Amino acid sequence: WLRCENLKDTDIPAFPRLARRASRHPKFRELLFREPLIALEGFIANYAGVDSHSPVFEEIQSIIRNFAADTRSKFLLEQAQALLPALRRGGLYEISRLHASVSRNGFEQLLLQTLDQLSGVEHQHIAHWVDDWCRQAERAATKASGYPDAMDFRAAGIDLGVYRAMSDIRLQMAHGGR
Numbered sequence: 001w002l003r004c005e006n007l008k009d010t011d012i013p014a015f016p017r018l019a020r021r022a023s024r025h026p027k028f029r030e031l032l033f034r035e036p037l038i039a040l041e042g043f044i045a046n047y048a049g050v051d052s053h054s055p056v057f058e059e060i061q062s063i064i065r066n067f068a069a070d071t072r073s074k075f076l077l078e079q080a081q082a083l084l085p086a087l088r089r090g091g092l093y094e095i096s097r098l099h100a101s102v103s104r105n106g107f108e109q110l111l112l113q114t115l116d117q118l119s120g121v122e123h124q125h126i127a128h129w130v131d132d133w134c135r136q137a138e139r140a141a142t143k144a145s146g147y148p149d150a151m152d153f154r155a156a157g158i159d160l161g162v163y164r165a166m167s168d169i170r171l172q173m174a175h176g177g178r
Contacts, residue, residue: 076102080110084117087126087169092133092162099165107165111172127173134170137163 079098086094099107115123137158141151153160 072106076106076110076113079106080113083110083114087114087118088122090129092166093159095169096159096162096165099168100161104168107168108172111169115173123173127170130166130170130173134163134166137166 079102083095083098085091086098098110102110118126137153137156138151140156141153141158141163142148144155144157145152153163
């Protein structure tokens with residue numbers, strides 16, 4: 001595979017392509033290498049020393065940043081495309097899985113992309129469903145806790161990940177989504 005001591009300036013742009021090819025998981029090739037490349041970018045920036053402003057350094061940093069941004073955009077688009085049907089059919093666990101797969105900021109971005117694709121009637125229907133689901137979950141969790149000012153989702157049999165996803169959707173739809 002690639003060894004740093006054998007890496008030539010002409011090999012640098014090929015690194016992301018070679019890394020993707022090396023992956024055994026075709027569906028996740030780009031995603032698998034995004035996080036390590038971001039870590040590599042930080043490592044290079046931290047330990048480059050006097051070479052940190054050389055043309056090769058700048059080129060490596062640019063390639064890594066572009067690759068990371070491109071893979072993030074593609075990943076968020078795929079997630080947004082999966083979120084739309086999950087919202088339409090009320091797929092709680094799929095919504096939760098998508099919520100857990102990205103940062104809160106990332107989920108907000110993909111949710112906004114998704115909400116833009118809904119008709120006004122669909123938006124209202126989903127907003128009502130999400131709000132109703134959250135209210136029922138909160139009532140059940142409050143009742144299960146035995147205390148009027150506390151909620152126990154586990155005792156109520158409610159998956160906390162699902163509740164977090166749904167409450168983030170409720171918040172976004174109430175305050176920022178369309």
